[in-house]
Amino acid sequence: MKEIVCISGKGGTGKTSLTAAFSHLAENKMICDLDVDAPDLHLILKPRISTTEEFYSGNQARIDPDRCNGCGLCEELCRFGAVSAIEDGFEIDPLRCEGCKLCVAMCPVEAIEFPRRHCGRWFRSESRFGPVFHAQLFPGEENSGRMVALLKQQARQAAEQRDLGLVLCDGAPGIGCPVIASLSGADLAVIVSEPTVSGRHDLERVADLCDHFQMPAAVVINKADLNADACKDIEAFCVQRGLDLLGVVPHHHQFVQAMIQEKAVTELEDSAVADQIRRIWSGIERRAGLTETQSHETTTLKEE
Amino acid sequence: MIVAIASGKGGTGKTTVAASLAAVWQGPLTTADLDVEAPNLHLFLQARIEGRRAMSMMVPEVDESRCNRCGACSDICQFKAISVMGEVMLTFPEMCHGCGACMAVCPEDAISEGARPLGEVLWGRRGDIDCLAGRLRVGEAMSPPLIGHVKDAAEKTAAARGADILYDAPPGVSCPAVKAVTGADVIVLVTEPTPFGLYDLKLAVESFAVFDRPMGVVVNRAGIGTGEGYEYCRQSGLPVLAEIPFTRAAAEAYSRGQILAEVFDEHRGRFAALAKEIRRQHAVAGEVTA
Numbered sequence: 058m059k060e061i062v063c064i065s066g067k068g069g070t071g072k073t074s075l076t077a078a079f080s081h082l083a084e085n086k087m088i089c090d091l092d093v094d095a096p097d098l099h100l101i102l103k104p105r106i107s108t109t110e111e112f113y114s115g116n117q118a119r120i121d122p123d124r125c126n127g128c129g130l131c132e133e134l135c136r137f138g139a140v141s142a143i144e145d146g147f148e149i150d151p152l153r154c155e156g157c158k159l160c161v162a163m164c165p166v167e168a169i170e171f172p173r174r175h176c177g178r179w180f181r182s183e184s185r186f187g188p189v190f191h192a193q194l195f196p197g198e199e200n201s202g203r204m205v206a207l208l209k210q211q212a213r214q215a216a217e218q219r220d221l222g223l224v225l226c227d228g229a230p231g232i233g234c235p236v237i238a239s240l241s242g243a244d245l246a247v248i249v250s251e252p253t254v255s256g257r258h259d260l261e262r263v264a265d266l267c268d269h270f271q272m273p274a275a276v277v278i279n280k281a282d283l284n285a286d287a288c289k290d291i292e293a294f295c296v297q298r299g300l301d302l303l304g305v306v307p308h309h310h311q312f313v314q315a316m317i318q319e320k321a322v323t324e325l326e327d328s329a330v331a332d333q334i335r336r337i338w339s340g341i342e343r344r345a346g347l348t349e350t351q352s353h354e355t356t357t358l359k360e361e
Numbered sequence: 362m363i364v365a366i367a368s369g370k371g372g373t374g375k376t377t378v379a380a381s382l383a384a385v386w387q388g389p390l391t392t393a394d395l396d397v398e399a400p401n402l403h404l405f406l407q408a409r410i411e412g413r414r415a416m417s418m419m420v421p422e423v424d425e426s427r428c429n430r431c432g433a434c435s436d437i438c439q440f441k442a443i444s445v446m447g448e449v450m451l452t453f454p455e456m457c458h459g460c461g462a463c464m465a466v467c468p469e470d471a472i473s474e475g476a477r478p479l480g481e482v483l484w485g486r487r488g489d490i491d492c493l494a495g496r497l498r499v500g501e502a503m504s505p506p507l508i509g510h511v512k513d514a515a516e517k518t519a520a521a522r523g524a525d526i527l528y529d530a531p532p533g534v535s536c537p538a539v540k541a542v543t544g545a546d547v548i549v550l551v552t553e554p555t556p557f558g559l560y561d562l563k564l565a566v567e568s569f570a571v572f573d574r575p576m577g578v579v580v581n582r583a584g585i586g587t588g589e590g591y592e593y594c595r596q597s598g599l600p601v602l603a604e605i606p607f608t609r610a611a612a613e614a615y616s617r618g619q620i621l622a623e624v625f626d627e628h629r630g631r632f633a634a635l636a637k638e639i640r641r642q643h644a645v646a647g648e649v650t651a
Contacts, residue, residue, distance in 0.1 A: 066399050068532040069372010073557065094533040095369045095564055097557040115439060136419075136461055152539055152571070157460030158439050196568035200535035202502065230371040230532050231398035234502040254618035255376065255401040262399060265499040284616035308612070313586050316556050 058216060059345045060209075060224040060243045062091065066259030068230035070251045071279040074312050074322060075334070076227040077101040080186040081321040082338045086223035087216035088184070090191040091239040093177065093204045098227045103319055104182030104189040112177045112192065114203045115156040118149050124168035131160035131169065152197060174198075179208055181215065186321075188215065202238030205229075209239065223347060232266045240267070245345040246274040247303070252287035253280075260291060264298055274300055275344050277337055281305035301344055304337040306330055362643050363516075363526045365545035367569065369561025371532030373551045374581035374605070377615055379529040380405035381622035381632040382639075383490055389524035390490045393515035395541040396531040397480060397495035397507045404618045408485035408492035415481050416495075416510045418503075420454040421463045422475035434463035434472060455502065479507045482514050491518045504531065505540040512544070534561075534568035542569055547643050548576040549602065555586040559593060566597065575642040579635065582607035600642070603635040 063072045063079075076098060080088045090098040118139075120131070125146045132140040132147055139153035140160065149160075149169075161169045176199065179192035190212040192204055209226070216224050226243070229235040240246060246267050250260040260276070267274040276295050281288050288305065295302045309330050315322040323331045342348045366379045376394075379402055383392050394402035421434070421443055428450055435444040442457035443450070454477045464472045480498040484491065495511035497504050512528070519526045530541035542548055548569050552562040562578065569576060578594050583604040594601050605611075605621070605628070614624050621628040 065371075067372060067401070068399075069370065094535045095371075095561045097370070097560060100556050100560055134461075134465065136459060152543070155458050155460060156439055157458060157462050158437055159460055159462035159465055162437055162462065162466060194535055196534050196564055197539050197571065198535055200533065200537075231396075231504070231537075232499060233398045233497065233504045233537065236398075237500075237502050251616075253616040254404040255399075256616075258401060258404055259399040262499060269500040280612075283612055287616055310585070313555055317587055319556075 058213070058222055058224065059347055060213070060226065061245045061247060061341060061345050062226040062228045062239050062243045063247045063249055064228040064236055064239065064263055065230055065249045066232060066263035067251070067255050070249045070256055071312065072249045073097045073227050074316065075249055075277065075279065076225065077321040078323040078334045079225055079338055079341070081323045082335060083223060083225055085221050086187055086225050087212050087221050088187060088189045089208060089212040089224055089226045090189070091205050091208060091226045091235070092229040093192040093194050093208065094200045094229060094235065096191055096193060099189070099191055101316065101319055101321060102184040102186060102189055104180070104184040104191065106180045106182045108181045110179050111175060112179055112204055112207070113173045114176045114199065114201065115174050116158070116171045117151055117154050117156050117174045118158070118160050119170045119172065120147055120149055121168050121170055122146050124166055126166050126168070128165060130163055130165065134159050134163055177204060179204070188219065190215065200235050202234035205235050205238035206241065209242070232262050236266065237270070240270055240272050243272060245341065246272050247341060248274055248276045250276055250278050250291055251280045252278060252284040252291055254287070257287055257291055257294070260294065264300060275303050275341065276300050277303050278305040280308035282307045301340070303340040304333055306333050306337070362547065362640070363528065363545045364547045364549060364639055365528040365530050365542045366549050366551060367530040367538055367542050367565060368532055368551045369534050369565035370552070370557055373553045373558060375551045376401045376405060376529055377581065377621060378549065378551050378579055379527055380620045381628065382636055383527055384620050384622045385629060385633045385636055386525065387636065389522045390527065391515050391519040391524045392490060392492050392527045392529065393511050394494035394529045395508050395511055396529060397497040397504050397511065398531060400494050400496055402529045403492065403494055405620050406487045406490070406492050408487040410483055410485040413481050413483040416479045416507055417476035418459040418479055418506045419461065419474045420457040420459060420477045421452055421472045423450045423452060424471045424473065425450060427469045427471035429469050431468060433466045433468065437462045437466050459506065482511050484514065484518070491524065493518065504537045508537060508540045534564045539568065542572065545572070545574060547639050548572065548574055549579055549639065550576060551579045551581055552590060553582045553585065554580055554588065554590045559590045562590060563593065566599065575646045577602035577638070577642060580604045602638045603631055605631060
């Protein structure tokens, strides 16, 4: 089984629109939205939820005002500034509490409770493109990568049980916890870039991240016609870094039209970008070893 | 006044808005790029870098000769960052949140403060504007601690001149975005009139409502999609502070790193009006609390 993750560094380059199109084109796959913070893939796939699971991660300290003697040791010890004095004692800001348990363990009168933290929900669903695993963190919750890791693991297991050859994942922007967690165990990162100064800058950050974790990566340039020079610059960067350039997609108003119609852009009858995206998807399949040609290429590589 | 430019969805135009606001801002200003994972504001502001400082966070360092392998540290650690395997002490600094619990519970005083590099804080100037930014070390998972350092530095810099602060926040609505928006006097949410933009705008409103600060919306790329977002703003009493129409020319200018308010007269007027509106929101909120 193979696992492909779409990432970008910079947000808004078109990860989700392209992942939706790949979901349309790919066969025999599990779809997984690993952007659990601001997930959007479901807006296109319109999945029917089969089961909902609650997600708990870590704990959260809470002062019982009846037992608190107001000594203030917790405020002194907390390195996250989560404890503050109130009129008759102290309270803990749940947004700042990291759940480290230090205050709980040190409180001389055992006045601090430590309940589990209910952080969000995740879903097993079915869609017109096949099974989908997706999630939603509650607003403002910690995105430590634990939810991402859990969702991936569940999606992989289910894909194996259903004899699916591919887990196709939509990732989060950035290069921090959720992105690192989404790359873990993947076979290929598809980096969706754009020819803007920001897109170029963040492509380099995310390429460095893939190198850091020795993750094979390949690049798609979206909105390619916005800036021909920046496009050439990205192409040169890919050559220099040994990144496969899978193809380019133009900036096209059909992406928004498709989104409004709750469709993948490749599903539109008069889709102007379908051919390019099909070619890119074939390239991804080859690169990830999902097609016959790859096994041949692999042999050649080994012989070398 | 501290203004945070935030959004749920990435790529809606936070940096576009922050750069143009900075260009038209009246009075002393400090900008801080808090999107430390993918910092881009400097590409637009082109500030002259004057200094940088490597930042780190505390992680445990065990003195094996003092350690009696009692396991109190691994019992309390909630992040699986320290453990005793038989006679061997193992630390996993990349898992550590820097809470200091292991040090506090160690009966032998065998744990001291080591450091894990987080990245760096940079500062410089563009004309009269102080510009700060954070750059997370590639491979570092936790961005909130570095965001905290950038904010501390920005607040210190601004205080010295009595300057307003503009925060360019990271995308999303979880810990990094919350860390960035905490303490802001006005929250500006940048969205785009598409289904993705609207869904993530709602998430952002839910996440940041707890701060109980004036919050308004900037609709970027106005005209490309649907009007549902406006309806949502009307129903939830969120003022639309500005609309920035989509034009191919603006998208191309952005791609080259140009500041819209500097390139297009009509945008200059728009952002000047936005700056004024932000000040007005802040003033009105001040009157209400007073």
